[in-house]
Amino acid sequence: MNDETEKCIITRLRSAGCVFAEDETRLLISEAGTPDALEAMVERREAGFPLEQIIGWVNFCGIRIELEPDVFVPRRRTEFLVQQATALAMPGAIVVDLCCGTGAVGAALAKTLGWIELYAIDIDPAAVKCARRNVTSIGGKVYEGDLYDPIPTKLRGRVDVLVANAPYVPTESIKFLPQDARKHEAMVALDGGVDGLDVLLRVATDAALWLAPGGHLLVETSRRQALQTIEIFAKNGLIPQVANNDELDATAVIGTMPSL
Known part of the structure; x- marks a missing residue:
């Protein structure tokens, strides 16, 4: 050229x-x-x-x-979520990646930790097709469905790390996103409902059914939504904390299941 x-x-x-x-x-x-x-x-x-x-x-x-066309593009800020999960997990951990999109978070955890028992789930068929290319090659399993619905019941009470990069943009704020996101990424991966917390609420509500004692739920959110997310975690039996990274403009809320 x-x-x-x-x-x-x-x-x-x-x-x-x-x-x-x-x-x-x-x-x-x-x-x-x-x-x-x-x-x-x-x-x-x-x-x-x-x-x-x-x-x-x-x-x-x-x-x-x-990456497939129309599938949510992993953001650099989400690398902070991976960092936080890595600090809490160990090789061999059972990891569930909800709203997995491309499967990037789970794949990155597997690379960092070595072998993990990885399960990735998304409701968008295009994302699931993409995740299978990224996750099954490293021994993970990918399911299509709504949040916890397709997860094998044998995992109830056994998950060490539950990570969810769920949609958290309020519906009315979608119009302010960059054009490439608004027009070329699946809306189901962006729209978090009126306050942006609809999916995060559903994730937190059932997390206790799946987490092992001492297990962790980690979600990405925004700074302005962090306090509400903490309250949601606490109401659902999780011990919450928030972590921020100014360089990446990233916020993660972490909820820990009390030990027996």
């Missing part, structure tokens, strides 16, 4: 509003097999499709997570 072509793509992406046009151009060029494929990729990016969906993967916690 000659320099003039690269400069032309950079200009086109800048005009389309891409802040990191140079980096994106290099990535598109490296992933395109032919000039025609490159042109098609650039046109999709100009049209507002997420870069990660165009190239088919995203770097998350240092691993390559494969």
